Amino acid sequence: MIVRSALDSDDKQLVPLIAAFRVELAALKQRKIDADLNAASAELADYRAKGFRLAVAESDEGRLIGFIACRIDGDVVWAESLYVVPEFRRKGVASKLYEYAEAIAEELGSDTVYNWVHPNNAAIIAFLRKRGYDVLNLIEIRRQYTGEHISGEVMVGSERFRY
16 A cells, blocks of 8 residues: 555546545534535545645555545645545554645644544544544534434533534
8 A cells, every 4th residue: 555645647536535535524413415426526626726735545456545635724734634445444544644644744844733523533533642633722613504413412621512
């Protein structure tokens, strides 16, 4: 497996990965959506138009098995999306992709990568914690989406929110 910068020729394999990532994120919010290849293609075009740095993980057989999209804001690197195909998880793929983001941060003179993390995403929270990352200072508060089912609660400090 290798990690490398994404090429335009990767689009055919990259778009379904982006769509699968969005399906998994929706599930964290108790929403079921279908993979939308058109929306994923538009998202990829938006990443490129905005100058995101994209990397892919490629299996020894040439199959794309993961990606990371990094937004650069001055000297700050944001890991906007990190996805690994389920059958390749827990095999070091995400770590190699994340090292790509950390290398960009170092290149810019920083020592961290910033992340937006859904509070129900236990896998990415554990992954980041293992890499030495902690919660900094963010909580997003919003109204319930139309049709969204709130099934639980989350504690932030001493405050309880429906979630």
